[in-house]
Structure formats: C-alpha cells, structure tokens
Amino acid sequence: MAYELTDKDLLDLATGAALLGTGGGGDPLIGRLLVEQALADGCKVRVLDPDELDDDMLVIASAMMGAPTVVLEKVPSGREAVAALRRLEDHLGRQADAVIPMECGGLNSMIPLLVAARADLPVVDGDGMGRAFPELQMETFGVYGVPASPLAIADERGHTAIVATGADNHRTEWFARALTIRMGGSAYIAEYPMTGAQVKRTAIPRTLRLALTLGRTLREAKQEHRDPFDALIDALKQTPYEHGQVLFSGKVTDVSRHVSDGFTQGHALIHGLDSTGTMRIEFRNENLLATVDDRVVAIVPDLITLLDADTATPVTTETLRYGMRVRVFGISTPPIMRTAAALDVFGPAAFGLTQPWQPLEEIAN
Amino acid sequence: MRIGIDVGGTNTDAVLTAGGQVLSTAKTSTTADVTTGISQAIDLLRRQAQFNPADIQAVMIGTTHFVNALIEAKGLAPTAAIRFGLPATSGLPPLVAWPDRLVQAIAGRSYLCHGGHEFDGRTISAWDEAEVVAAIEDAVEHGIRSIAISSVFSPVNAEFERQAAELITSRFPGLYVSLSHEIGRMGLLERENATVINGCLREVAEHVCTALVDALDLAGIAAPLFLSQNDGTLMDIEYTRRYPVATFASGPTNSMRGAAYLSGVDQCVVVDIGGTTTDVGMLQSGFPREAATEVEVAGVRTNFRMPDVLSVGIGGGSRVRPDGVGGMRVGPDSVGYLVTEQALVFGGETLTATDIAVAAGRADIGDPSLVAHLDRTLVRTALDRIADGIQDVVDRMRTSAAPVPVVAVGGGSILVPDELEGASKVLRPDHFAVANAIGAAMAQIGGEVDRVFPVAPGTRDAVLDQARQEAVAKAVAAGADPSTVQIVDIDEVPLAYLPGNATRIRVKAAGDLAVTS
Incomplete structure (x- = not known):
C-alpha cells in the first residue's frame, strides 16, 4: 500500500534502476542527488499502489528526454520537470492528482520522484516501459490505447512547448526529440495524461518496488557475502517478472559503438571463461539481443543486463570496455509486455531485428 | 644523471640513474618537514655513488603529501x-x-x-x-x-x-x-x-613545492624538478604549485611504472607488496589500466584518472596466527614499518609474514636462526595462505584468459611464490624494493585531449587524427621529446539519444622527457 521513500531507499532504487536500464537509460546519479536534496528540504516522496487510484484521477507521466550524458554536465535546475507538468496541467485545464514514471530503468526512475516531492503529489508505483527503452511511443500506456500527446516539454529557463499529435505517438516522439535538441540535448517532459482507470489497465504495476527490491537484494547480498546473482534470482521469483538467470560469464573482448540516428548502436563480444563459446550482445542504447554462436539466448523486450562479475554492479553501454569481466543477466518480462500489441511496439521487429521473439525462460528450457 | 624520489607516508625511497641504469638506491624515513627527509635520501645516494650535483639533469618526485593533507584536513x-x-x-x-x-x-x-x-x-x-x-x-x-x-x-x-x-x-x-x-x-x-x-590544496602546494626546491638547493642541485602525476606522467614544479591534485594516485602508479621499467615488460600484472598491503595493478603498454568507475577521495566523488588497483591486506609485516579452524591467518593487521623491530627474525616477538618467508628459505633477512624452530607444517600452511591471497587478486586483475607475466616489486615481494596460476612467469627484478622511486625517475611527459567532437559521416578518421595531433602537441608543449611521443590511449564514446554524431573523444599521448640522460 502507500509508503514513503527514504534516503536509503534511493540508493537501492538507483542500483535497481541501473539494472533495469539494461545498459541504457543513463546513470541515475544526478536524479538521485536531486531527490535527496528535495528530501533534505523537507519534501516527501509518497508512493501510491495503482490499486489505490480512483478511476477518475488525473495521472501524468514524467521523464527526462534526451542524452543522459548531457545531464551529467548540464545538471538540471530541478524545476524543469515540474514546469513541464504545470504546462500540461494548464493546457488540460486540470490539475494532476498523481505522477507516474514513464520508464523505471536508469535516470528516469528518479525524475518522477523529484516531481512528486517538489509538486507535493503522490507517485504511482508502476511505469510504461518496465525497463528502459529509447523512444516515447515504446510504452504500454500507448500500446493499450492512451495517446502520448498532448505532451509538454520544458527546459531550465522555464521555456515550454506543447506537442499535440492526436493519437500518433510516433509523431509525438519525433517532434519532442527535435525540441529536446534545441533545448540543449536534454529536456523534461510531461506526457500520457490519463485517468486512474487507464493507469490500472495499461501500466506495468509495482516496478518502483521491483527496482527497490533488486537494489536492496544486491546490497544485502554484498553485506552478507552471498552470491549476488543467486540472490537476484531468488528475489525475482517474488515479483511479476518471475524469472532471472545468468545467461553467460566472461570477459569483454570487443566493443564496437557508433552513432546513427541519435542512438548508440553496436555490439559487444564476450568470451566465455567458464564455458566455451562467445556471446554477442547487440545494443541500441539498451541491450537488445544476446546470442551465443548465433543461437538466440535472450531478445527484447526481455531484459539483458551486464553486471560486473565481482561486484554485480550494473555496467552501462557507455562504460563497457574491453577487458571487463562481466556476467550477462537475463530477466523475463511480465505478460503485459509480451502481448502481440506490445511486441508490435517494442518487440524485436520494432528495433529492426530479424530474429523472432522468444521468451527467455522457454529458450533456457 | 637523474634522481627519482618517492615520498610515502612511512618511507622515502630514492634512486640515482644514468642512461637508464640504476647507480644507487636509498631508503629512509619520511620526516614531518618535507626538506629533511629528501635531503637525507639525497645524502644516502651520494654516499653510495659519488656524483657532482651539476651532473644531475632532472629530479623526479612522487609524493603523497597532498592526498594526505586532504584526508587529514590539515592546512587546507x-x-x-x-x-x-x-x-x-x-x-x-x-x-x-x-x-x-x-x-x-x-x-x-x-x-x-x-x-x-x-x-x-x-x-x-x-x-x-x-x-x-x-x-x-x-x-x-x-x-x-x-x-x-x-x-x-x-x-x-x-x-x-x-x-x-x-x-x-x-x-x-x-x-x-x-x-x-x-x-x-x-x-x-x-x-x-x-x-x-585542488583549490584548497594550493597553500599546501606552495609550502611543499618550496620545501622541495629548498632541499635540492641544499644539495647543490640546480636541475629542473618534476612531480609525478596519477597517470604516470610528469609535471614541472610550477605546474604542481597550480595543480597539486594531479599527484593523488602517483604512488601506486610509480611503483607499477617502475616495475615495467625494471622488468622490461610493459604488458603485465604488477604485484607491489609493502609492509601492510599488497597492491595489484595491470600495466597495458607500460601504463596502468585506469579504474572505470568514479573514485571517492576523502568522501568526495571525483573522476580523476586513477589506476585500477586492487588491494589485499597481506604485507611483509602482516601478523601470522592460527585461524582457529586448523589453518593460519595472515593479516590484515600488520606491524607495518616496525617490522625491523617486532618480527622474530629481527629479535622481536611477533610472528610476521616476513618470518614465514625466511623460515621457508625464501629470503635471507635478519637472523634466520630465530625462526628455525617454527613448525614446518605451520610455515607451509601460512605460505599457502599468502600465495592464495595474492593469487586471488592477480586473477581478478587479469584481462584475458591467456597467461600474463607477473612482476613482483616492493619490500615484501619475497612473499610472492615463484609460480602463480595464470602467470606465464613471475619476475622479481633487481632493485625491486625501490621500484616506486625508479618509476618516478623514468616517468614520461604526457598530453591529453578529452572533448566532444562533431563527427560528420565519413570524417571519423580525420577527427581522430585531429585529436591525436592535439594530444601530441600538448605532450611536446609540456616538455616531451617529439621523437619519442606516442599515442598511449584512445577512447571514443558517442553521446547517446542525440542525432548529429557528437562524440566524446579521449586521446592520451606520452613521451620521454626532453633532456639527455
């Protein structure tokens, strides 16, 4: 049920969100520091379970859009995301009753908490991606019929814009991306305005709790000198994601990265230490496909995360380097992310992959 | 001729080199005032090998003064x-x-x-x-x-x-x-x-740099003075006054660079065993591999270029005692620099890792007869424990499954076994006890570029070339001999989620100091 987040929760949440970021989504650090500041200023982060929402409540999704690398340099004022929310409320002529994360992986795990704290609104425990994805239309809200627009976007000057593209969520993404670049490469958005009833129908529930649990599990495993990967697998059994497994262990022997269309695309090769064979990871900001000798082991939207083999710290695509010793960890996604409609929007084909979708737990068997 | 000096928290080590050969070495205690310890070290060098102060062409110093000032919050x-x-x-x-x-x-x-x-x-x-x-x-x-x-x-x-x-x-x-x-x-x-x-250390830097210059003046040495930086390259004394923060990790870096020089191997794992800890790092092309994660110094998050070093609490002064379940425990507690008083072989009463090495015939230090009574099984068990501890860290540092050479340096390197799993060979070069001072003496001058470049389609090679040239020019401007400058590291990271191919490019160049030696 409803609960409040503490400083200590934030560290666990950041670790869990980095894990759910599957290599992308950006370092939650700056977001975490901003939320810590808000808590130190006496603000509260109250978390509502989706079941606690009234059907006619207005809920708005909140996020950073753009390059997380830019955020590490152009640190926000902390008011941008609230400004976007206020602009959308003005446009709609109605005040929000709660905010909801767009994306539970990476930096965007933190931005809605900042908005909740500063605007004194509850944040809904759930999100639209269940991990990290690169584009705005890749959300279960949209998959199940909620339009992304009208969307409000804001920068550190308090300058805002409204993107209204009807039900065409790809156009929302396209226009908002252009505005993001003009706003300096990172901007803050309020989008997918929806009712409490729509949240209950379209959101992936309790992903904030999921990130917290995974982060806490890693911390406690370290403290108790327990194998962190075994601990993760056990913890996942109690969540809607259910199944986690170590897909591969080895050393990174090649990383090839290039930018096209604003995405970091490329692949990494991991040479097995305990086993024979080489794993190939294809990424486009996030990790999308893991194969061993051309055999698919895991594929998007299932989660493929690389963790430091010793410390179980999640490794991002941008920090991945030759020589790192990693374990590749796979997490299965809940049914709401695996329907035909969901796979149309964020399944393998949506990323130009030719390999068919297969649930990772079925491949494992 | 050059002099290399490493000022640690406990010891000050010094070497005199000429044409890449080590002429003399000295080990003395670090003193509270900067000048005395350095002067003593230079005197010791001179006693072993007479030299004319006018023949010294450069003095290189690695020091922990600044990082210690921050950690102890003194004089900020x-x-x-x-x-x-x-x-x-x-x-x-x-x-x-x-x-x-x-x-x-x-x-x-x-x-x-x-x-x-x-x-x-x-x-x-x-x-x-x-x-x-x-x-x-x-x-x-x-x-x-x-x-x-x-x-x-x-x-x-x-x-x-x-x-x-x-x-x-x-x-x-x-x-x-x-x-x-x-x-x-x-x-x-x-x-x-x-x-x-860096800002809060500027006054300490003035004080320390002046004291270092004074120490050289006292010794009659008029040669330029350089300090070693975190990445194994040098900066001059005027630069140090302005950028003291650049010395923070020079200790482990110098000992790794010294190990590379002494062994002639530039791709290896370096095991540096001191009195209390064993520090293990990886050399790639003669430079320490850098840590990938942010480093906290005195509780502050920074992104210094720090060598990726793993430590384990095993050193020459580590206490050795039964672990209560039939085996032996080595460290992490240590008698530290008091090993020459408290270890059994020096007539003390504490069983240390050094005593174990002497009892096993690995080293001839102190009086071996004082450990002759030790139980053979006990010695073997403790030795295995030390080997396992070092082995484990070496294995974690390796970056490929292929065996790599392991170079053992530092006063406690007698503890390293002659064979280690995953090591193609174990090298124990001459002068291993003063590898850090040798690393300082042999350090290079570097130049680095780290910037976001727009990379238009088809221009990647040209952009990388531009970055390379800038790095080389920076190294030469800092005093490197142009004929020796090489690119030692290149890293490209595209800025994700943005069209336009903005790419962060880091290039590091380094070369020998442009003086004849």
Whole structure:
C-alpha cells in the first residue's frame, strides 16, 4: 500500500534502476542527488499502489528526454520537470492528482520522484516501459490505447512547448526529440495524461518496488557475502517478472559503438571463461539481443543486463570496455509486455531485428 | 644523471640513474618537514655513488603529501566554488554531497553565476560581470583565499572559466584560482569537486613545492624538478604549485611504472607488496589500466584518472596466527614499518609474514636462526595462505584468459611464490624494493585531449587524427621529446539519444622527457 521513500531507499532504487536500464537509460546519479536534496528540504516522496487510484484521477507521466550524458554536465535546475507538468496541467485545464514514471530503468526512475516531492503529489508505483527503452511511443500506456500527446516539454529557463499529435505517438516522439535538441540535448517532459482507470489497465504495476527490491537484494547480498546473482534470482521469483538467470560469464573482448540516428548502436563480444563459446550482445542504447554462436539466448523486450562479475554492479553501454569481466543477466518480462500489441511496439521487429521473439525462460528450457 | 624520489607516508625511497641504469638506491624515513627527509635520501645516494650535483639533469618526485593533507584536513585553504551555468544546474549547487567535516575544513562557500555552454557549443546564458564580481567580493569578505571555477561543458568551451580567471587576476590579485577544464573531464560535479580539492590544496602546494626546491638547493642541485602525476606522467614544479591534485594516485602508479621499467615488460600484472598491503595493478603498454568507475577521495566523488588497483591486506609485516579452524591467518593487521623491530627474525616477538618467508628459505633477512624452530607444517600452511591471497587478486586483475607475466616489486615481494596460476612467469627484478622511486625517475611527459567532437559521416578518421595531433602537441608543449611521443590511449564514446554524431573523444599521448640522460 502507500509508503514513503527514504534516503536509503534511493540508493537501492538507483542500483535497481541501473539494472533495469539494461545498459541504457543513463546513470541515475544526478536524479538521485536531486531527490535527496528535495528530501533534505523537507519534501516527501509518497508512493501510491495503482490499486489505490480512483478511476477518475488525473495521472501524468514524467521523464527526462534526451542524452543522459548531457545531464551529467548540464545538471538540471530541478524545476524543469515540474514546469513541464504545470504546462500540461494548464493546457488540460486540470490539475494532476498523481505522477507516474514513464520508464523505471536508469535516470528516469528518479525524475518522477523529484516531481512528486517538489509538486507535493503522490507517485504511482508502476511505469510504461518496465525497463528502459529509447523512444516515447515504446510504452504500454500507448500500446493499450492512451495517446502520448498532448505532451509538454520544458527546459531550465522555464521555456515550454506543447506537442499535440492526436493519437500518433510516433509523431509525438519525433517532434519532442527535435525540441529536446534545441533545448540543449536534454529536456523534461510531461506526457500520457490519463485517468486512474487507464493507469490500472495499461501500466506495468509495482516496478518502483521491483527496482527497490533488486537494489536492496544486491546490497544485502554484498553485506552478507552471498552470491549476488543467486540472490537476484531468488528475489525475482517474488515479483511479476518471475524469472532471472545468468545467461553467460566472461570477459569483454570487443566493443564496437557508433552513432546513427541519435542512438548508440553496436555490439559487444564476450568470451566465455567458464564455458566455451562467445556471446554477442547487440545494443541500441539498451541491450537488445544476446546470442551465443548465433543461437538466440535472450531478445527484447526481455531484459539483458551486464553486471560486473565481482561486484554485480550494473555496467552501462557507455562504460563497457574491453577487458571487463562481466556476467550477462537475463530477466523475463511480465505478460503485459509480451502481448502481440506490445511486441508490435517494442518487440524485436520494432528495433529492426530479424530474429523472432522468444521468451527467455522457454529458450533456457 | 637523474634522481627519482618517492615520498610515502612511512618511507622515502630514492634512486640515482644514468642512461637508464640504476647507480644507487636509498631508503629512509619520511620526516614531518618535507626538506629533511629528501635531503637525507639525497645524502644516502651520494654516499653510495659519488656524483657532482651539476651532473644531475632532472629530479623526479612522487609524493603523497597532498592526498594526505586532504584526508587529514590539515592546512587546507578557505575555498569558494564559483560555477557558471545558470539558469541550469541550480538543483545541485557546488559542494553538494560533500562531507560536512570537509566543507568546514575548507570553510567552503559556493556561488552560481550565469554562463556555461550547451553540448553543441552555444552559450547557456551571457556573462554577467556584476554578478561575478559580487560573488568574489562576498567570498573575500568571508575570508576565502582560493577560488575554484567551473563552467558547464567547459571541456568543450572554457571561455567562461578563462574570463573569470582574468577578472580575478586583474581585480583581486592574491587569490588562488583553479579552473575545472584544466583539471577534470566531462561530468560537471566530479570535475568541479576535483577543482575545489585542488583549490584548497594550493597553500599546501606552495609550502611543499618550496620545501622541495629548498632541499635540492641544499644539495647543490640546480636541475629542473618534476612531480609525478596519477597517470604516470610528469609535471614541472610550477605546474604542481597550480595543480597539486594531479599527484593523488602517483604512488601506486610509480611503483607499477617502475616495475615495467625494471622488468622490461610493459604488458603485465604488477604485484607491489609493502609492509601492510599488497597492491595489484595491470600495466597495458607500460601504463596502468585506469579504474572505470568514479573514485571517492576523502568522501568526495571525483573522476580523476586513477589506476585500477586492487588491494589485499597481506604485507611483509602482516601478523601470522592460527585461524582457529586448523589453518593460519595472515593479516590484515600488520606491524607495518616496525617490522625491523617486532618480527622474530629481527629479535622481536611477533610472528610476521616476513618470518614465514625466511623460515621457508625464501629470503635471507635478519637472523634466520630465530625462526628455525617454527613448525614446518605451520610455515607451509601460512605460505599457502599468502600465495592464495595474492593469487586471488592477480586473477581478478587479469584481462584475458591467456597467461600474463607477473612482476613482483616492493619490500615484501619475497612473499610472492615463484609460480602463480595464470602467470606465464613471475619476475622479481633487481632493485625491486625501490621500484616506486625508479618509476618516478623514468616517468614520461604526457598530453591529453578529452572533448566532444562533431563527427560528420565519413570524417571519423580525420577527427581522430585531429585529436591525436592535439594530444601530441600538448605532450611536446609540456616538455616531451617529439621523437619519442606516442599515442598511449584512445577512447571514443558517442553521446547517446542525440542525432548529429557528437562524440566524446579521449586521446592520451606520452613521451620521454626532453633532456639527455
């Protein structure tokens, strides 16, 4: 049920969100520091379970859009995301009753908490991606019929814009991306305005709790000198994601990265230490496909995360380097992310992959 | 001839070299005043191999003075941070997330001003002179003596930082100024933190640098003085006065570079065993592999280029005792530098790792008869325990499944077994006990570029070439012999989620110091 987040929760949440970021989504650090500041200023982060929402409540999704690398340099004022929310409320002529994360992986795990704290609104425990994805239309809200627009976007000057593209969520993404670049490469958005009833129908529930649990599990495993990967697998059994497994262990022997269309695309090769064979990871900001000798082991939207083999710290695509010793960890996604409609929007084909979708737990068997 | 000196917390080591040969070595205690320890070390060198002070062409020093000053919060200058970035960045002002104790120790103040740049080089907002002057005046009123300046995306465009420095120099002479683009890389908070740390060490730096120069004057040495930096390259004494923070990790770096030089191997795992710990690092092309993650120093998050070093609590002075379940425990507690008094072989009463090595016939130190009574099984068990501990760290540092050479250095390197799993060979070069001072003596001059470049389709090679040339030019400008400068590291990271192919490129070049030796 409803609960409040503490400083200590934030560290666990950041670790869990980095894990759910599957290599992308950006370092939650700056977001975490901003939320810590808000808590130190006496603000509260109250978390509502989706079941606690009234059907006619207005809920708005909140996020950073753009390059997380830019955020590490152009640190926000902390008011941008609230400004976007206020602009959308003005446009709609109605005040929000709660905010909801767009994306539970990476930096965007933190931005809605900042908005909740500063605007004194509850944040809904759930999100639209269940991990990290690169584009705005890749959300279960949209998959199940909620339009992304009208969307409000804001920068550190308090300058805002409204993107209204009807039900065409790809156009929302396209226009908002252009505005993001003009706003300096990172901007803050309020989008997918929806009712409490729509949240209950379209959101992936309790992903904030999921990130917290995974982060806490890693911390406690370290403290108790327990194998962190075994601990993760056990913890996942109690969540809607259910199944986690170590897909591969080895050393990174090649990383090839290039930018096209604003995405970091490329692949990494991991040479097995305990086993024979080489794993190939294809990424486009996030990790999308893991194969061993051309055999698919895991594929998007299932989660493929690389963790430091010793410390179980999640490794991002941008920090991945030759020589790192990693374990590749796979997490299965809940049914709401695996329907035909969901796979149309964020399944393998949506990323130009030719390999068919297969649930990772079925491949494992 | 050159002199290399490593000033550690406990010992000061020195070497005299000529043409790459080690002529003499010295080990003495570090003294509270900087000058005496250095003078003693130079005297010891001279006693072993007479030299004319006029024949010394360069003196290289690695020191832990500055990092220790920060950790102990001693002699830190009252420091203010001024950041250009408004209206952005106000959510996390400078000194955010610093330990209160350290903020108090530097009487820290922070100011936000308009300015800074976007990722593509546009300004965020215009320079506001009145605002900057007001900030500095307020800082001065509060007793601030050192100012750290940061600006958003200053690694791409440092205009605001430079303008602020000019203003301070002309209107507020006497204040120390540190600029973030000269100190750290991308990542505003970490770069700014490093700049503030540098700022608060400026007075200590003046004091220490003057003392070092005095020590050389006393010895009659007029040669240029260099200090070693975190990445194994050198900076001159004037640079050190301005950038003391660049010395923070020079200790482990020097011992790894010294190991590379002594063994002639530049791709290897280096095991440096001191009195209390074993530090293990990896050399690639003769330079330490850098840590991939941010490094915290005295509780402050920074992005210094630090060598990736793993430590385990096993050293020559480690106490050895039964572990209660039939085996032996070695360390992590240690008698440290008192090993020459407290170890059994020196007539003391504490069983140490050194005693085990002597009892096993690995080394001839002190009086072996004092450990002749030790039970053979006990010695074997303790030796295995030491080998396992070192083995484990070496294995974690290796970057490929292929066996790599292992070079053992430091006073405690007698503890390293002759064979280690995963090691193609175990090398114990001559002069292993003073590898850190040799690393200082052999250090190179480096130059680095770390910036966001626009990379249009088809121009990647040209852009990389430009970055390479800039890095080489920086190394030569810093005093490297152009004929020896090589590119030692290249890293490209595209900025994700943005079209336009903005790519962060880091290139490091290094070459031998341009003096004949």
